[in-house]
Amino acid sequence: MSETTAGSETPIRRAILGSLVGTSLEWYDFFLYGSAAALVFNEVFFPTFDPLTGTLLSFLTFATGFLARPIGGILAGHYGDRFGRKKVLLFTVSLMGGSTVAIGLIPSYATIGVAGPILLIVVRLAQGFALGGEWAGGALMIAERAPSTRRGYLTSFVQVGVPIGTLLSTAVLYLMSGTLSRDAFVQWGWRIPFLMSIVVVLIAIYIRRKVGESPAFTELDAETRTTGHAPILNLLKTQPLDVLRVIGIRAGADIVYYLLVTFLLTYVTTTLGLPRSVGLLATLIGAGMQLFTYPAFAALSDRYGRKSLTIFGAAGALVWMVAFFPLVDTKSTGLIVLAVLGGLFFHSAMYGVQASWICELFDTRHRYSGASLGYQLSGIVGGSLAPTIAVALLQASNSTTPVVVYACAALALVLVAASLTRETRGGDLHNPGAVAKVRSGAL
Numbered sequence: 230m231s232e233t234t235a236g237s238e239t240p241i242r243r244a245i246l247g248s249l250v251g252t253s254l255e256w257y258d259f260f261l262y263g264s265a266a267a268l269v270f271n272e273v274f275f276p277t278f279d280p281l282t283g284t285l286l287s288f289l290t291f292a293t294g295f296l297a298r299p300i301g302g303i304l305a306g307h308y309g310d311r312f313g314r315k316k317v318l319l320f321t322v323s324l325m326g327g328s329t330v331a332i333g334l335i336p337s338y339a340t341i342g343v344a345g346p347i348l349l350i351v352v353r354l355a356q357g358f359a360l361g362g363e364w365a366g367g368a369l370m371i372a373e374r375a376p377s378t379r380r381g382y383l384t385s386f387v388q389v390g391v392p393i394g395t396l397l398s399t400a401v402l403y404l405m406s407g408t409l410s411r412d413a414f415v416q417w418g419w420r421i422p423f424l425m426s427i428v429v430v431l432i433a434i435y436i437r438r439k440v441g442e443s444p445a446f447t448e449l450d451a452e453t454r455t456t457g458h459a460p461i462l463n464l465l466k467t468q469p470l471d472v473l474r475v476i477g478i479r480a481g482a483d484i485v486y487y488l489l490v491t492f493l494l495t496y497v498t499t500t501l502g503l504p505r506s507v508g509l510l511a512t513l514i515g516a517g518m519q520l521f522t523y524p525a526f527a528a529l530s531d532r533y534g535r536k537s538l539t540i541f542g543a544a545g546a547l548v549w550m551v552a553f554f555p556l557v558d559t560k561s562t563g564l565i566v567l568a569v570l571g572g573l574f575f576h577s578a579m580y581g582v583q584a585s586w587i588c589e590l591f592d593t594r595h596r597y598s599g600a601s602l603g604y605q606l607s608g609i610v611g612g613s614l615a616p617t618i619a620v621a622l623l624q625a626s627n628s629t630t631p632v633v634v635y636a637c638a639a640l641a642l643v644l645v646a647a648s649l650t651r652e653t654r655g656g657d658l659h660n661p662g663a664v665a666k667v668r669s670g671a672l
Contacts, residue, residue: 241374245386247440248367251322251433252387254426255363256394258329258356259294261422263487264402264512266291267494267616268505269419273337274346281624284495286346288617291491293350295605295613297357302605303461305362306598309369310460314443314597318366319434325359326430328352333423365587365600372588373445373596377655378531381585385527388584392519395490398422399516403509445593445658460595461602468599471590475603476610477646478539478586481639482579483611485546488636489515489553489572492619497557497565500623507562511569518570522577527585534652535586542578543643549575550636554629579643589653596658611639 270290271283278286301321309317331352338345368387375383401422409418464472494508530538549571556568591599622631 241371241383243436244370244374244440245383247318247433247437248370249386249390249393250429250436251318252363252367252390253393253397254322254429254433255325255360256391257397257429258325258394258423258426259360260395260490261329261398261402261426262294262332262353262356263291263491263616264398264494264509265419265423267491268402268406268498269415270349272415273419274349276338281499281620284499285617285620285624288491288495288620290346290350290353292613292617294353294357294360295608297354298361298605298608299602301358301361302365302601303361303598305366306595306601307460309362309366309597309601310446310595313446314366314369314373315437315440317362317597318370319437321359321363321366322430322433322437325356325363326426326433328355328359329423329426332356333420361605362601364604365597368584368588368600369445369597370440370443372585373443373593373658377657380589380658381531381535381582381654382524382528384584384588385524385581388523388527388581389520391580392516392523396513396516396520399509399512401425403506403513406505406509445596460598464591464595464598464602468591468595471650472599472603472606474646474650475587475590475599476607477642478579478650479583479604479607480611481543481641481643481646482576482583483607484615484639485550485572485636486576486580487612487615488619488632489569489576492616492632493557493569495616495620496623496629501558501560503560507565510562511566514566515569515573519573519577522574523581526578526581530582530585531654534654535582535589536647536650536652538578538582539586539647540644542575542580543640543647545578546572546575547637547640547644550633550640554633558629586650586653589656589658590650593658 266287267284270287271278271280274290275283275286305317305321332349335348335352336345364387367390368384371387372380372384402419405418405421406414490512493511494505497503497508498505526538526542553568553572556564559565587600587603588596618635619632622635623629625631
């Protein structure tokens with residue numbers, strides 16, 4: 230692999246580092262909120278409700294971030310397709326870091342009353358807006374440079390930002406909750422991880438400023454980039470079904486992930502009465518595993534295709550979800566960790582290949598818009614309400630069976646959508662107007 234790709238003086242390693250650091254920060258910030266919503270926001274911002282209802286309200290504020298993601302994705306896609314990937318990425322990482330620091334400074338309900346939850350929602354919307362434009366830009370900065378024979382593997386490092394972000398946010402919360410008393414953690418300890426993100430955002434901005442523009446974008450002439458219909462309109466005119474396919478592929482994987490990571494924290498503490506450290510430990514180990522399983526499955530997809538790996542992951546996860554809660558209900562720390570590891574292993578097969586598959590599905594002229602819109606709309610359908618729905622199902626039935634049915638239905642959607650999506654391995658991303666070529670079994 231050449232150190233420098235045509236049309237750009239940026240080495241591929243620097244492009245990967247820029248995307249990885251920025252995406253890790255984005256997901257650190259985003260998952261930090263999800264973990265805090267599960268562990269402490271019910272007491273800080275919704276103390277007048279019973280614990281489960283307060284947690285439900287906390288998860289609803291978590292969901293508001295997903296509502297802003299498609300808006301951020303549409304705007305980032307428009308400007309990224311018109312004026313370049315790099316400028317948009319610098320903006321999104323700055324906004325995400327600033328929003329996270331702001332969350333750490335919001336006064337509690339006890340201090341300013343209902344204004345506290347309102348401010349929390351406003352800043353959460355800003356977080357979601359920033360994340361809406363981050364993922365696709367980071368993926369494109371690698372995918373549009375990578376050689377076609379290794380595109381799956383190299384682009385998967387954007388996905389690796391997810392377990393890194395999860396690992397960092399969970400580790401910091403685990404450390405804070407383990408070393409501080411419960412009162413100290415609720416009063417001020419939970420704020421420290423949010424304030425710490427300012428250090429990482431400065432590093433991310435520095436690295437991204439050193440990364441050149443995507444070569445596939447620079448190969449488009451200025452007239453093609455800036456004239457004609459808006460990229461989002463071209464996308465919806467020429468590739469609307471591909472957007473729907475991306476939503477189907479991603480939504481089920483998102484639902485399973487947030488059940489395994491975010492809902493688990495609530496379930497083991499509120500329902501099973503176990504220490505917070507048990508759920509955090511399982512999440513921590515699972516994120517560590519995915520640092521390796523994402524690239525591994527992505528590398529396999531460069532040989533066997535994106536579709537086959539996704540179908541394998543969805544089928545395996547569907548079977549595993551049936552065993553998930555029986556393992557967790559044993560209250561054994563070892564078996565809880567095993568339950569999470571098994572679920573995240575199969576999730577890795579689905580998620581690890583998505584960055585390359587989604588980028589390859591769309592035309593260069595509206596690739597940022599297509600990748601952003603499909604990815605972020607699936608977040609609303611999938612991950613945004615998954616913890617809330619799971620808590621509501623548990624509360625209504627006092628049983629985990631409806632939660633399992635919910636997860637299995639989501640995975641069935643992945644199987645159907647993946648089967649209806651063309652294989653794109655080896656497609657050309659550099660010819661303006663070209664969409665990844667159709668392989669056998671494609672629609």
